[in-house]
Amino acid sequence: MRVSQLLIPTSKETPNDATLASHIFLIRGGFIQGVGSGLYNYLPLGKRVLDRVRTVVKEELDRAGCQEVSLGFVTPSSLWIESGRFEKYGKELLRLKDRKENEFVLGPTHEEMMVNLVRQTVKSYKALPINLYQINLKFRDEIRPRFGLMRSREFLMKDGYSFHASQEDMKREFDHMEETYKKIFTRLGLEFRVVEADSGAIGGSGSKEFMVLADSGEDTIVVCDDCDYGANIEAAVRAEKTCDVEPPEAIYARFHTPQTSTIEALSDFFKVDPFYLIKIVAKRALYDGGESRIVLFAMRGSETLQEVKACNAVLANELVDLSEEELAEAGLVAGYMGPTKVPEGVEVIFDAMLEDATNMICGANEKDYHLVGINLKGYEANYKDIVAVQEGDSCRRCGGKLRYTKGIEAGHIFQLGTQYSKPLKAEFLDEKGKSQPFVMGTYGIGVSRLLAAIIEQHHDDKGCIWTKESAPFAVTIIVSNIKDEAQLALAEETYAALQEKGIEVLLDDRKERFGFKMKDFELIGVPLAVVIGKNLAEGSVELIERDGLEKRVIAADKILAEVMGCL
RNA sequence: CGGAGUGUAGCGCAGUCUGGUAGCGCACCUGGUUUGGGACCAGGGGGUCGAAGGUUCGAGUCCUUUCACUCCGACCA
Numbered sequence: 092m093r094v095s096q097l098l099i100p101t102s103k104e105t106p107n108d109a110t111l112a113s114h115i116f117l118i119r120g121g122f123i124q125g126v127g128s129g130l131y132n133y134l135p136l137g138k139r140v141l142d143r144v145r146t147v148v149k150e151e152l153d154r155a156g157c158q159e160v161s162l163g164f165v166t167p168s169s170l171w172i173e174s175g176r177f178e179k180y181g182k183e184l185l186r187l188k189d190r191k192e193n194e195f196v197l198g199p200t201h202e203e204m205m206v207n208l209v210r211q212t213v214k215s216y217k218a219l220p221i222n223l224y225q226i227n228l229k230f231r232d233e234i235r236p237r238f239g240l241m242r243s244r245e246f247l248m249k250d251g252y253s254f255h256a257s258q259e260d261m262k263r264e265f266d267h268m269e270e271t272y273k274k275i276f277t278r279l280g281l282e283f284r285v286v287e288a289d290s291g292a293i294g295g296s297g298s299k300e301f302m303v304l305a306d307s308g309e310d311t312i313v314v315c316d317d318c319d320y321g322a323n324i325e326a327a328v329r330a331e332k333t334c335d336v337e338p339p340e341a342i343y344a345r346f347h348t349p350q351t352s353t354i355e356a357l358s359d360f361f362k363v364d365p366f367y368l369i370k371i372v373a374k375r376a377l378y379d380g381g382e383s384r385i386v387l388f389a390m391r392g393s394e395t396l397q398e399v400k401a402c403n404a405v406l407a408n409e410l411v412d413l414s415e416e417e418l419a420e421a422g423l424v425a426g427y428m429g430p431t432k433v434p435e436g437v438e439v440i441f442d443a444m445l446e447d448a449t450n451m452i453c454g455a456n457e458k459d460y461h462l463v464g465i466n467l468k469g470y471e472a473n474y475k476d477i478v479a480v481q482e483g484d485s486c487r488r489c490g491g492k493l494r495y496t497k498g499i500e501a502g503h504i505f506q507l508g509t510q511y512s513k514p515l516k517a518e519f520l521d522e523k524g525k526s527q528p529f530v531m532g533t534y535g536i537g538v539s540r541l542l543a544a545i546i547e548q549h550h551d552d553k554g555c556i557w558t559k560e561s562a563p564f565a566v567t568i569i570v571s572n573i574k575d576e577a578q579l580a581l582a583e584e585t586y587a588a589l590q591e592k593g594i595e596v597l598l599d600d601r602k603e604r605f606g607f608k609m610k611d612f613e614l615i616g617v618p619l620a621v622v623i624g625k626n627l628a629e630g631s632v633e634l635i636e637r638d639g640l641e642k643r644v645i646a647a648d649k650i651l652a653e654v655m656g657c658l
Numbered sequence: 659c660g661g662a663g664u665g666u667a668g669c670g671c672a673g674u675c676u677g678g679u680a681g682c683g684c685a686c687c688u689g690g691u692u693u694g695g696g697a698c699c700a701g702g703g704g705g706u707c708g709a710a711g712g713u714u715c716g717a718g719u720c721c722u723u724u725c726a727c728u729c730c731g732a733c734c735a
Binding site: 102103104237426 | 684696
């Protein structure tokens with residue numbers, strides 16, 4: 092491709108809303124163009140990268156025995172109502188009506204559609220297992236789209252679904268997909284980590300995320316320094332935690348504690364380590380049909396609530412904050428809430444760490460009063476793991492120190508079981524002629540997000556540095572002075588020769604100055620550049636690798652061999 | 659959803675307080691010079707000032723309504 096004919100609107104200026112390297116360089120390099128909140132157009136260069144990434148994904152999946160299909164983007168709501176997700180998925184689901192007032196949704200993920208496809212076509216165990224996938228647009232009406240392609244509303248995703256006659260076979264495929272995903276991310280040149288994860292809105296049990304490691308990642312992951320344990324903070328576990336400080340021995344009593352509505356103040360007031368205080372976080376848990384209830388989450392004062400774990404503990408769709416008015420209406424006092432003697436209609440969940448805890452201090456559910464000498468030994472209650480693992484906690488597997496790191500969720504695989512096949516009545520006949528629901532797995536890769544992830548991991552202050560398998564072109568030929576006939580002639584000759592060899596080559600034949608073209612090369616991030624410039628007079632040209640920007644002077648008649656050697 | 663802010667040329671912005679000819683930089687077009695690190699000179703094109711309504715002789719500017727976009731937050735009760 093000749094740059095003079097390529098639609099490639101590069102810019103010196105950083106868009107004012109872009110903060111992440113990937114967002115800045117993808118826009119400045121003319122890969123994408125913003126068209127609305129969380130909506131992007133792909134320009135020729137961006138489309139090429141997208142296609143290359145997509146090709147890697149497709150090749151590995153096809154090699155792993157998966158079959159590509161393409162499902163409708165607009166989905167009848169009836170399927171979503173059948174599965175029960177129409178309400179559960181919440182506001183991220185964009186709903187729309189056609190001219191006849193029929194309701195549809197724009198697919199944010201396609202379990203329903205794929206189950207529907209398979210239930211109509213697969214009737215026998217003999218046709219199993221089967222693994223179908225598509226690489227298609229998705230739409231999620233995010234609360235707050237940001238960071239360019241990282242969190243957009245419309246995005247390209249590979250979503251795969253496998254169907255099995257047994258749990259064991261599904262697990263086998265799950266492991267197989269984990270290996271396949273590792274190959275995909277490795278081929279794309281990404282540094283990543285496979286971690287245990289929460290299953291979120293998709294549901295099911297046993298899920299793993301593929302995290303591309305980057306400081307700008309939106310997810311916090313907990314990793315062990317000594318073993319390969321890794322988990323999303325939403326699902327991380329740790330070894331039991333104790334406290335070295337002596338517990339405050341006291342007999343049960345009600346204590347006047349004015350102006351101590353925070354854990355910190357309470358800790359100061361009683362001169363007690365927060366470990367021995369009970370912290371309450373009150374939330375409103377939302378359920379289907381607009382129902383909701385107030386839940387108090389009780390944990391040690393040294394801990395912090397992990398909202399996803401908390402949400403799972405009460406099987407809610409979502410947890411939202413409460414205003415002081417709402418608390419007052421429910422008979423609760425902010426800053427003085429306790430897990431005992433709660434008003435009617437308020438649910439309490441205890442963190443598992445509180446089981447059999449003694450010598451605790453908690454709120455009295457009464458303004459300006461706390462209770463001391465609380466003893467939970469043998470106390471009957473609902474104990475669940477609802478707190479976040481903290482840095483420095485011990486690894487449950489090996490006892491090593493856990494620490495936080497940041498990751499970009501680029502892939503997620505789930506063991507679904509019969510979560511969707513049951514409500515959607517997707518069944519097959521087994522060897523005994525008995526009807527059984529399909530056992531399913533589901534596997535996703537954020538293809539458009541991968542472009543952002545690659546740049547987050549591979550860039551410098553000048554621009555993008557695409558990896559070998561993701562680059563829009565393999566090499567670019569820069570003609571320093573387009574009016575120099577010798578330079579242009581050699582460039583044209585080289586361009587034709589590389590094309591002949593089937594190499595994706597770019598020829599920068601624009602009537603621009605040298606510096607301008609170099610800046611563009613650095614911004615766009617093609618892995619290799621051949622600079623044909625003034626030292627052609629001495630019979631040599633330059634080879635520049637984008638990663639590191641190292642220059643090498645080579646003989647002009649050796650270009651082809653040298654370039655081929657670098658690819 | 660809570661808080662803050664912004665909408666003026668393709669992009670980045672000034673002008674709004676104090677109403678009176680629509681501006682600047684980049685980009686773009688024409689001509690010329692220039693060609694190893696985002697050149698220079700000269701000329702030029704491009705605007706329903708987010709939208710609707712109002713006040714006024716006159717509104718980018720004042721008033722009302724509305725839409726869009728962006729940023730911060732949504733764990734310690």
